[in-house]
Amino acid sequence: MATPADTTRRVEAARRARRAERAPSGGWRTIAAKELTDHLESARFLILLVVIAIAAVVPLYLVSGDLTAQAPLLSGQPALFMALFVVGSNSAAGISTVTFVALLVPLVGIAFGFDGINSERSQGTLSRLLAQPIHRDDVVNGKFVAGIAVIAIMLAVLAVLVAAIGALRLGIAPSFEEVSRVVAWLVATVLYASFWLAFALLLSVVIRGAASAALVGFGGWLGLMVFGSLLLPLAANFLFPANTAGTADDYLASTVAGQLFLRVSPAVLYQDVVRAFMNPTTNNVLGVGNVGQYVSSQEQLPSLLSLDQSILIVWPQLVALVALTVAMFALAYVLFLRQEVRA
């Protein structure tokens, strides 16, 4: 005989079974959705958006005077639309939208990741979150995805803004090829930001205090920006000394080694990718390896590359950038999985 309490229990058992079938195995999606909402509503999103917008629009505004003046000369010039992004103004120390973005994007990546895990811990929400029927990696996956999404949104807004100003103020209409180049640049930039986001997430796993994680993150960024370009060639020079008495080939070998070392840095990799994507005439981002190559590169006629050719040129850089990002994320992921919930 079924009592009412009995029936209630059975109904609940059935409800649980149904829920089990529905399997919130996409727990990361729930977390990513929540994190994304948090990001979009946060003050830091607004501030960074404003900073990025200023960084993008101000050089464009400064350069637009030059562009209009030269418009008659430039009409018919290939890839004029790209000029909006890459041309620097004399009055702004040659800083263009693209260089500004390259400078700021690591900041954005760090800003959306440095308090990912440690804030959950200090708020006391982590153990509650992990007690829900989700996998532990859902937390770090969801946060990573949300971070990438918010950065992508931000950069897309920026690109549309620049394009719109270009179209309205300067009357430059993009061609399909040019639009796809800008999209490729956006993707590469999001990838580069993801590296910094993964780096920041790693810090948020390892460092308990959000403030110190942020400091270490920005320190790492500054270090790489400032000292990377100084120290890495120095290391190369130490290993492959450029002997003044040596031959031209010796000298070139040293230079190439220096460039190779530089490419450990994601900043340099990204710079190469941007150079290839945003300038269709770029046909070589690597340094020359020997005198023969140097001569042939001098003899080459400037020609426009299609996007797929440009991608081909920087494919190694793209792969390296992906690999660095994956490695960074994997480190954060593994450390988080091995960490005690409480401690």
Added chain:
Amino acid sequence: MTDDRTPPSDGRPGTPVRRRYRPQVGLDARPRATLPPVEADEAADSLEADEPADADDTGPAEADADDTGPAEADADDTGPADAERPRQRRRRTVTELLADVPEDAVIVARRLTKQYGDFTAVDRLNLTVRRGEVFGLLGPNGAGKTTTVLMLLGLTEPTRGVVRVVGLDPTREPLAVKRQVGYLPDNVGFYAGMTGRENLRYTARLNGIPRSEAEPWIDELLHEVRLGDAADKKAGTYSRGMRQRLGIADALVKRPTVLMLDEPTIAIDPSGVEELLLLLRRLVAERNLTVLLSSHILGQVQSLCDQVGFFSAGRLVAAGPLEELARGTDRTVELEVGIDGLPGAIDAVAKAVPGVLSVASHERDDRLRIVTASEDVAAPLALALSLAGLTLVHLRRRGADLLELYRRYVPEGLDGHAR
């Protein structure tokens, strides 16, 4: 619930062992470890339907088994754990360890051990909580209560030992366990930027509960924990007590069958505690929940728990129904006696009272004497003392409250940290 370990001060030879394992038709042959989640649930359901009185009549028996429990407990229970304890002679299999588990056990731990480096946080813990029971884990801060709860939830991996929650291994099937277990962590926190309601909604989403189902339930829960008015305020503005109540609601969002509450009454004012305990009691009765709660505040737990376990330095030193523990391990009665004057005068008078076994000085208060007797001799003793011309100023039976039990089982004392 039972603890298969001998309490240090315990000696009760000759108590007959009453087995608490009761084979159920059609279920006994199935090894628990392999029961799939739904089946386990159904099995437990049907058990309960068949035998509603089960918990009552087997309760005391479990406590009796304290010192004569299954062979496993005796094997190496030769004393307190030292770091260089010789390796076990033989590693017991999971089946062996779980052989004595009653059918309606919801939370089971056998020889559960957690080590952080050289430090043993939880040491060979044996624990059984049956369906519908409220079990209180008592012990000072740092005794291993939270670590135990985390292991039961699968949030921390045990170094050794076996855990079964609702028939499942939390380490191997964490999701299935977490789907049925509501957890209120120690020092619970919420997303400060979201309202209380939004916080609960998030938990509901993480549990895969559709919105249409979740909304009325969340309303009901918020009302039940008396946060109806504050539900749409940011959780960052909540007081500690409100957070704690929201935490209870949060643990209930998934409609759990088991609740694990880590220090649920901490930081709540006395009237709030009373309310919370009432709420818990009601929930346990209405929803037939099994509750494991940890606390270092004794009185609060006393009224709520069917069973208590004392935790000290990672070991469960005693466990059972409160009255069982209170009755004393050797079934003698201890009376604290104080007179107006030097306590030495008590000795001769007390020893003359029939039933009195010994008279000793009090451990902490030298104005008192402890009279141990085979039965409650309070009345004859009082009479004898007054006939002897002594004025009785203090007469009290020991072991009747939790504080004393706590003192007895937890040598570090109330405020002493385990390490």
